[in-house]
Amino acid sequence: MRFLMTTKGGSRTPDAAMMAEMGAFIEEMTRTGVLLATGGLEPGGLRMISSGGEITVTDGPFTEAKEAIVSFALIEARSREEAVELARGFWKIVGDGEGSVQRVFGPEDAPGPGPR
Amino acid sequence: MTSLDAHRVADAVWKMESARIVAGLVRMVGDVGLAEELAQDAVLAALEQWPEAGVPDNPGAWLMAVAKRRAVDHLRREERRDRGQEQLAHDLASRPDDGERDVDDVVNALDGEVGDDVLRLMFVSCHPVLSTEARVALTLRLIGGLRTDEIARAFLVSESAVAQRIVRAKRALADAHVPFEVPSGPDRAARLSSVLEVIYLVFNEGYAATAGDELMRPSLCLEALRLGRVLAELTPDEAEVHGLVALMELQQSRSAARTGPSGEPVVLHEQNRGRWDPLLIRRGFAALLRARQAGGPLGPYVLQAAIAACHAGAATPEETDWPQIAALYEALVRVLPTPVAQLNRAVALAMAYGPRAGLTLVDTLTGEPALKGYHLLPAVRGDLLARLHRHDEARTEFERAASLTRNSSERAVLLRRAATCAEEAGKAGETGKAAETGKARGAGETGEAGETRGKAKETGEAAEAGGKAAEAGEAGLADAHVTLGGAAGLFLARPDLSADTMRSYRQTLTRLCRHLGENAPLRDVTSHRVAEVFAAAWGTAAGATWNRHRAALRSFATWAAERGWAAADLAASLDRRPEPRARTRSIDRSRLESLWKRPDIPLRERTLWLLLYESAAPAEWALSLNVEDLDLPGMRGEVKARGHWLRWQSDTAALLPLLVEGRRRGPLFLADRRPGPGRMPVAADLCPDTGRGRLSYERAEYLFKRATADVDPEGSGCTLHRLRHSRLAHLGEDGWSAPMLMSLSGHGSVRTLHGFVRIPRPADTVA
Numbered sequence: 001m002r003f004l005m006t007t008k009g010g011s012r013t014p015d016a017a018m019m020a021e022m023g024a025f026i027e028e029m030t031r032t033g034v035l036l037a038t039g040g041l042e043p044g045g046l047r048m049i050s051s052g053g054e055i056t057v058t059d060g061p062f063t064e065a066k067e068a069i070v071s072f073a074l075i076e077a078r079s080r081e082e083a084v085e086l087a088r089g090f091w092k093i094v095g096d097g098e099g100s101v102q103r104v105f106g107p108e109d110a111p112g113p114g115p116r
Numbered sequence: 117m118t119s120l121d122a123h124r125v126a127d128a129v130w131k132m133e134s135a136r137i138v139a140g141l142v143r144m145v146g147d148v149g150l151a152e153e154l155a156q157d158a159v160l161a162a163l164e165q166w167p168e169a170g171v172p173d174n175p176g177a178w179l180m181a182v183a184k185r186r187a188v189d190h191l192r193r194e195e196r197r198d199r200g201q202e203q204l205a206h207d208l209a210s211r212p213d214d215g216e217r218d219v220d221d222v223v224n225a226l227d228g229e230v231g232d233d234v235l236r237l238m239f240v241s242c243h244p245v246l247s248t249e250a251r252v253a254l255t256l257r258l259i260g261g262l263r264t265d266e267i268a269r270a271f272l273v274s275e276s277a278v279a280q281r282i283v284r285a286k287r288a289l290a291d292a293h294v295p296f297e298v299p300s301g302p303d304r305a306a307r308l309s310s311v312l313e314v315i316y317l318v319f320n321e322g323y324a325a326t327a328g329d330e331l332m333r334p335s336l337c338l339e340a341l342r343l344g345r346v347l348a349e350l351t352p353d354e355a356e357v358h359g360l361v362a363l364m365e366l367q368q369s370r371s372a373a374r375t376g377p378s379g380e381p382v383v384l385h386e387q388n389r390g391r392w393d394p395l396l397i398r399r400g401f402a403a404l405l406r407a408r409q410a411g412g413p414l415g416p417y418v419l420q421a422a423i424a425a426c427h428a429g430a431a432t433p434e435e436t437d438w439p440q441i442a443a444l445y446e447a448l449v450r451v452l453p454t455p456v457a458q459l460n461r462a463v464a465l466a467m468a469y470g471p472r473a474g475l476t477l478v479d480t481l482t483g484e485p486a487l488k489g490y491h492l493l494p495a496v497r498g499d500l501l502a503r504l505h506r507h508d509e510a511r512t513e514f515e516r517a518a519s520l521t522r523n524s525s526e527r528a529v530l531l532r533r534a535a536t537c538a539e540e541a542g543k544a545g546e547t548g549k550a551a552e553t554g555k556a557r558g559a560g561e562t563g564e565a566g567e568t569r570g571k572a573k574e575t576g577e578a579a580e581a582g583g584k585a586a587e588a589g590e591a592g593l594a595d596a597h598v599t600l601g602g603a604a605g606l607f608l609a610r611p612d613l614s615a616d617t618m619r620s621y622r623q624t625l626t627r628l629c630r631h632l633g634e635n636a637p638l639r640d641v642t643s644h645r646v647a648e649v650f651a652a653a654w655g656t657a658a659g660a661t662w663n664r665h666r667a668a669l670r671s672f673a674t675w676a677a678e679r680g681w682a683a684a685d686l687a688a689s690l691d692r693r694p695e696p697r698a699r700t701r702s703i704d705r706s707r708l709e710s711l712w713k714r715p716d717i718p719l720r721e722r723t724l725w726l727l728l729y730e731s732a733a734p735a736e737w738a739l740s741l742n743v744e745d746l747d748l749p750g751m752r753g754e755v756k757a758r759g760h761w762l763r764w765q766s767d768t769a770a771l772l773p774l775l776v777e778g779r780r781r782g783p784l785f786l787a788d789r790r791p792g793p794g795r796m797p798v799a800a801d802l803c804p805d806t807g808r809g810r811l812s813y814e815r816a817e818y819l820f821k822r823a824t825a826d827v828d829p830e831g832s833g834c835t836l837h838r839l840r841h842s843r844l845a846h847l848g849e850d851g852w853s854a855p856m857l858m859s860l861s862g863h864g865s866v867r868t869l870h871g872f873v874r875i876p877r878p879a880d881t882v883a
Binding site: 031032033036037074076078079081082084085106 | 346
C-alpha cells in the first residue's frame with residue numbers, strides 16, 4: 001500500500017551535512033523500491049477556488065508558513081507500521097519538525113467486489 | 117503503548133530487518149534453523165519489553181543486537197571446539213555491550229558484511245538440494261520475513277503444510293552441509309538462475325494466481341519485487357537480475373488495469389492504459405537500462421523485460437510494435453526453448469502477420485507433452501480460430517481451456533467466448549456460407565499480412581461476406597431514408613465480423629457519424645466530405661492508423677453500395693499511406709566519396725568516419741577502442757566490453773598509424789582539450805601521454821552532423837547511426853547476405869537488418 005508523507009514548514013534550514021545525509025537516505029530508499037516519488041514544494045503557490053462553476057486563481061491568502069506543506073514523499077510499504085518505521089528514519093535526519101503520513105488509496109480500495 | 121501496538125511494530129520491524137538479522141546469525145552459528153530460532157527469541161524479547169519500556173529508538177538495531185547476544189550465549193553454552201567459531205564468539209563477547217547506547221555501533225561495525233550475508237542467505241534458501249516449493253517457502257520466510265500463516269494464505273495451503281516444508285528444508289540444508297557462501301565459478305550462473313526462478317515464481321503466483329477466486333494476490337507481487345530489488349542491489353553487475361526486476365516492475369505497472377469492475381480479467385490489448393502505473397513503468401525502464409549497461413548476451417529475463425517494455429511504450433494497442441515483439445520472442449525461444457515461450461511467440465506472430473501465421477506455429481505445439489493441461493494453449497488456439505471464422509472449432513478449444521484453468525474468473529471469460537463462438541457458428545449455419553468463406557480466405561491471407569500488419573486485411577473478407585448476410589429489417593429501408601447512423605448500425609450488426617474487426621470498424625464509423633451527423637442521409641455523404649473527416653480526425657496519425665480507418669470505410673462503402681444506398685467511391689479520395697518502420701535512410705555513395713576527399717576534414721574525424729563506414733559498427737564501439745586493443749596488421753580492433761572485433765579495410769588502415777602516432781595506450785579517439793578539473797573522467801578514458809579524455813559520442817555526432825549538413829535535406833546533418841547503416845545498405849545492395857552483415861556489424865537480430873537484405877518472413881519459416 002502507498003502512503004504520502006508530508007512535512008510542514010518551520011523546521012530548521014538544512015545544512016550541508018544534513019543535505020548529504022538526506023541524499024544518501026533518498027538514494028537508499030529509491031534503490032530498495034520504497035520511495036516512489038519525492039520533492040520539495042514552493043511556499044504558497046497558487047490558490048484555486050471552484051465555486052458555482054466559476055474558477056478563481058489567486059496569489060493567496062495562505063496558511064501560515066509553518067502550517068504549509070513544504071515537501072512530500074510517496075512511499076510503498078506493506079503496512080501502516082512499516083510506513084511509520086520508514087518515516088522515523090526520515091525524521092532522525094531532519095530533526096525537529098512536524099508532518100503527516102496518509103494512506104493513498106489505490107484501485108484495490110475501490111468499493112464493491114473489485115480486485116483486491 | 118499497548119501490547120497490541122508493540123506486536124504490530126515488532127511485526128513490521130521484523131519484516132523489514134529479518135533478512136539482515138537471520139543472515140548475520142547464520143554466519144555466526146552456521147545453521148539456518150538455529151539462526152532463525154535465535155532471531156525469533158529476539159522478537160519474543162521485544163514483545164515482552166516494548167509494551168512497558170516503549171519501542172526503542174532504532175528497533176531494527178535493537179532486534180539485531182539482542183539476537184546476536186543470544187547467539188553468543190549459545191556459542192558459549194555449546195563450548196564448541198571449532199577454533200573459528202570460538203574466536204568469533206570471543207570477539208563478539210568482548211565487544212563493549214552495555215545497554216543500547218552502543219547498539220548502533222555494533223550494527224554499523226557489522227554492516228559492511230551484512231549485505232554479503234543476505235546474498236549468501238538468498239543463495240542458500242534457493243539451493244538445489246531443496247524442492248522448488250521448499251525454496252519458495254524458505255525464501256519468503258527468511259528473506260521476506262513472512263510468517264508461516266502468511267505464506268500459507270498466499271499459496272492457499274494449510275499452515276501446517278508450510279511449517280513442515282520449512283522444517284524439512286532447514287533439515288535438508290543441514291544434512292547436505294550446504295556452505296554459507298556465494299557460489300563462484302561455473303556454479304554461480306546456475307545457482308543465480310535458481311534464485312531468479314524462485315523470485316519470479318513468487319511474483320507469478322501473485323500475478324496470475326493459479327488457483328482461487330481472485331486473479332491476483334498483490335502482496336506476493338510486491339514481495340517478489342522487494343526480493344528482486346534486494347538482489348539487484350547486491351549483484352549490480354548481473355544483467356539478468358536487473359532484467360527480472362524490470363520485467364516485474366513493468367508487469368506490476370499493469371496490475372490495476374488487469375481486472376475489470378467485477379474482478380474479471382481484462383486482456384492486455386483491452387486494458388485502459390491510463391490505469392497503468394507510470395511510476396512503475398519508469399522504474400522498469402530504468403532497471404532495463406541497468407541490465408543493458410551490465411552488458412553480456414541477452415538472457416531470458418532481459419528479453420522478456422524488453423517485450424514488456426514494448427507494450428509499456430505503446431500509448432494505444434494499435435501502436436504496439438508487434439513485429440519487434442515477434443522478433444524478441446524469436447530471440448527468446450533461442451535462449452529459452454520452452455513450449456510456453458513458443459506459444460507466446462505464436463501470439464506475437466499472429467498479431468504481426470495475421471492469425472494464420474500464429475496458428476501454424478500453435479498447431480505444432482498441440483502434441484507437446486509439457487503443454488498438456490495448460491489452459492492457455494487451447495485458449496490461444498481458440499482465439500486464432502475465431503479470428504479465422506472457424507467458430508465451431510474455436511468453441512471446442514475455448515471449452516477445453518475453461519475446463520483446464522483452475523482460476524474461476526478466467527474460466528468465466530473462456531466460457532463466455534465459447535458461447536459467443538457457438539452463436540457465431542449458429543448464425544453462420546443459417547446464412548450458410550460464412551464459415552466456409554472463412555476457411556477459403558485463410559489460404560490467401562498470409563500473403564498480404566506482412567504488408568498490412570494484421571488488422572486491415574479483414575477488409576477484403578468483410579466486404580466479401582457482407583453480401584451474404586441478410587439481416588432482418590434491411591429490406592424495409594427505402595433508399596432515400598437511409599441515414600448514415602442507421603446504415604452504420606446495420607453494418608456493424610452483421611454476424612460475420614469478429615469482435616476485433618467490429619471494434620475497429622465501430623471506431624471509424626462512430627467518428628464519421630459524430631462529424632457528419634447520425635441523421636445525415638447516406639446519399640448526401642460524399643467522398644469529399646469523408647475525406648475532410650479523415651483529414652481532421654486522423655490526418656496527423658501514423659500511417660497504420662490511417663490505413664486501418666481507411667480499410668474500415670472501404671468495407672462499409674462496398675457494403676452500402678451493394679445495397680444501392682451510397683456511391684461506391686466513398687473512399688475514393690482516401691489514399692493508402694505508407695507505413696514506414698522507423699528506418700534509417702542511407703547516404704549516397706557518391707556523397708560519402710566526396711566527403712572522404714574533402715581537405716578540410718581533420719585526421720581524427722576522417723579516420724573515425726571511415727572506420728565506422730568500413731566496419732559498419734556502432735559508433736560507441738568505435739569510440740571505446742583503445743590503442744592497445746588495435747591489431748593494425750590484422751586490420752581489426754577488439755571492443756573489450758563486448759568481446760567483439762571490429763574489422764576495417766584499407767582506407768582506415770592507411771590512416772590509423774597516423775592517428776596513433778607513437779601512442780601505446782589509452783583511448784584511440786581523443787577529445788580536443790584536456791578535461792576540466794570538475795569533470796575528470798575515469799583513468800581508462802584518459803590518454804596517459806597527453807592527458808586528454810576520450811572523444812564523447814555527443815561531440816563525435818555533432819562533428820559529423822556539421823560536416824554533412826549539406827547532405828541532409830533538412831539541414832541538420834546526418835547521424836553517425838546513419839553512416840553505419842549506409843554501409844549496411846550499400847553492402848546489401850552488393851548482395852551480402854544477412855548472416856554476413858550480422859557478423860560484420862554486430863546486429864543481434866535479423867529483424868533489425870530489414871531493408872538491407874531480403875529476409876524470409878517468420879510466417880514463411882514456420883510453415
